[in-house]
Amino acid sequence: MNKISVLFIDKDENYLMALEKKFVEEIGGYVNISIITDMYYFGEFFSTPKEIDVLVINEQIYDVSIKQNHKIGQIYLLTENPINNNEDELYNIVYKYTSVNDIFMQISGNEKIKQCLAYDKGSKKGIITVCSPGGGTGKTTLAIATALSLARAGKRVIYVSRDYLQAFGYFFDNKEYIDEELKKQIQQEDVVSEESLKKCIRNNLIDYVLPFENCLQGTNDVFTAMLEGIKQLNIHDYIIIDTDKVDSDGLMASVDSSDKIMVVTTQEKVASDKLKKFAEQIKNVDKSKIIYVCNKYVAERDNELLSYINSFYIRDYIYYDEAFIDAKVDKIINNTEVTKLANLFL
DSSP, X not given: OOOEEEEEEOSOHHHHHHHHHHHHHHHGGGEEEEEXXXXXXXXXXXXXXXXXXXXXXXXXXXXXXXXXXXXXXXXXXXXXXXXXXXXXXXXXXXXXXXXXHXXXXXXXXXXXXXXXXXXXXXXXXXXXXXXXXXXXXXXXHHHHHHHHXXXXXXXXXXEEEOOTTOOGGGGGTOOOOBOHXXXXXXXXXXXXXXHHHHHXXXXXXXXXXXXXXXXXXXXXXXXXXXXXXXXXXXXXXXXXXXXXXXXXXXXXXXXXXXXXXXXXXXXXXXXXXXXHHHHHHTTTSOGGGXXXXXXXXXXXXXXXXXXXXXXXXXEEEEEOOGGGTTOOXXXXXXXXXXHTGGGGTO
């Protein structure tokens, strides 16, 4: 489905960021969202012909020349007057200071947005890649925690590790491996069969693919075939992919095929610097797909992430809890910090 273009225009940047966040949460994979708060740039932007599906603009800024000189699908005027009778069919009136949810509900009556919502409901949208710019962030713990949180919300979830070390079996209290014989069988399948998958998948609160006995550097085709097989099973609402470090081929392969990318960091300066560098490296990736999360957060310590507030937006902070460190799935699922992770994706 082709993405639709949505443009928000208002002088209040914080107000527009709240609107943008709501649209990203609801239909982020199907819209290209732009924001204009600077009036000089506003004039420059509309100095050349534009084609926009949905325009949401403060009524004090709107000028009829916009409709006359540009191809605009639907216009929504943000008004500060709660009682504003609109008899003009060229645009819709939206009260600016109602809730973000109410505004979204009004604008979602737009035919193209309704198509996006309908399409989204009909698709699973559940491939989540979890990565980190550096080590020590608790990436694997948070990836498994995310899977458990979604399972607790009633979703069928499977965890797949692309991590080079394949050392996650501890979390599930399971010492089984995919041996060399089964590995060779999988390598011969373009799409891993249901029969082969049954030999690889176990369940402990969530489904998970067993670790490989030998590390899989340079064998991304194995994971690609396995993921295709899991998708064709069509029994999981979410596939959680735990990737290796950011310089690996496995990461980019996962990012390209994922619906969401959760980037895990911590609040220290080194981690913040690495995250800024990483954000620059993935600047061409659809921003609506990326969710930045700070793990092991301690409020009493300096939060160096605030130094780069213009480079990335931290969607959630997971507070440090000793009980959360080195915990197995039965303890992780009952951690209060874990239960909120599902809200990032539901």
